[in-house]
Amino acid sequence: MMMANRAFSLLGLAYRAGKVISGEEQVMKEIRAERAKLVILSKDASANTSKRITDKCRFYHVPVHLAETREILGKAIGKEARVVAAVTDHGFAHKLAQLLDES
Numbered sequence: 001m002m003m004a005n006r007a008f009s010l011l012g013l014a015y016r017a018g019k020v021i022s023g024e025e026q027v028m029k030e031i032r033a034e035r036a037k038l039v040i041l042s043k044d045a046s047a048n049t050s051k052r053i054t055d056k057c058r059f060y061h062v063p064v065h066l067a068e069t070r071e072i073l074g075k076a077i078g079k080e081a082r083v084v085a086a087v088t089d090h091g092f093a094h095k096l097a098q099l100l101d102e103s
Contacts, residue, residue: 007099008067008076010092011040011085015077019089022077024049027086031056036086037093038063040100042070045083053084062086063093065100 014020021030030036031053039057041050043066057064067073070081077085087093 004068004100007096008072010096010099011076011087012078014087014089014092014096015085017089017092019092020077020085020087022074022079022082022085024053024084027053027084028056030086030088031060031062034060035088036060036062037090038065038087038097040065040067040073040085040087040096042067042073042083044069049083063097065097 011020021027027036027039031039039053039062041053041064054064070083073085074080074082087096
């Protein structure tokens with residue numbers, strides 16, 4: 001769990017740096033434009049949302065990691081509950097993926 005805390009702290013830093021987009025439609029737009037380097041999807045997202053996001057990520061070869069709840073994901077970026085977020089910076093995405101893989 002400590003790695004997840006570090007990962008979500010880094011996600012917050014990336015958000016403050018302007019390198020994180022949240023919200024389903026905005027994330028879909030970033031994926032289609034091939035600017036999304038990593039997508040974090042809440043486990044409690046609806047089945048339809050999960051399928052849309054994962055299918056689009058698979059097509060564009062964008063890695064997807066799961067967050068426990070939408071509240072945790074929202075809190076990580078200093079917002080209310082968020083279902084999905086995309087990291088648009090390669091460096092942040094690479095480090096986040098490492099931390100999330102370790103947790």
